[in-house]
């Protein structure tokens with residue numbers, strides 16, 4: 406298979422859910438991607454004070470979530486890397502190792518809204534290519550109309566197709582309340598969470 410267009414989908418994935426999967430499949434179709442690499446963040450820089458499940462649990466759950474999709478892969482590169490999982494670093498060090506004509510980062514509208522608080526945002530936006538998808542509660546057009554984004558619009562491709570209002574925090578919250586999370590992620594991920602008693 407040719408790898409002309411590859412996208413990296415970085416996330417905390419604590420846990421991965423159907424929102425992530427539905428979006429990825431739609432984006433793959435819409436942009437004609439050859440492959441999407443799911444990249445669980447080792448130490449998510451903006452979640453320093455939040456309790457995050459172990460790297461190995463999140464990696465395993467992402468592997469389970471994508472195992473039946475030949476277009477989806479998982480990389481443990483950020484988990485293996487020392488220090489915080491800065492996307493600027495992934496762009497500089499990991500992206501050149503991918504044999505592809507074009508490499509994109511997939512991010513949600515909420516991530517785009519605070520990307521100027523990320524590590525080296527100008528470097529990232531000037532040198533990376535992004536596929537940004539809408540997320541309920543965020544107005545993509547309004548975010549992009551802001552002055553600070555204007556120099557980088559060529560590197561921002563939008564996907565305004567379907568998305569669902571689901572988050573990992575909602576799933577964690579449901580588990581804490583002893584509610585079922587059936588249908589919110591793939592069955593194998595739900596079974597893994599049950600078996601390992603995560604988020605209780």
Ligand SMILES: Nc1ncnc2c1ncn2[C@@H]1O[C@H](COP(=O)(O)OP(=O)(O)OP(=O)(O)O)[C@@H](O)[C@H]1O
Pocket residue numbers: 415416417418419424425428511512513514515516538539540541568569570571572573574575
């Ligand atoms: N339902 C969704 N619709 C659109 N984008 C999403 C959705 N869920 C997650 N994303 C995006 O996917 C990426 C990875 O998300 P992440 O793993 O943090 O999940 P999350 O549901 O946002 O988690 P949490 O609730 O813990 O913040 C982020 O760029 C986020 O914007």
Ligand SMILES: O=C(O)c1ccc[n+]([C@@H]2O[C@H](COP(=O)([O-])O)[C@@H](O)[C@H]2O)c1
Pocket residue numbers: 414415416417418444446449450451452490491492493516522523524
């Ligand atoms: O580089 C940064 O400073 C930075 C700050 C916040 C988030 N990110 C990345 O954005 C992706 C989505 O993050 P999250 O926490 O919403 O899952 C994930 O790959 C993070 O490593 C990166």
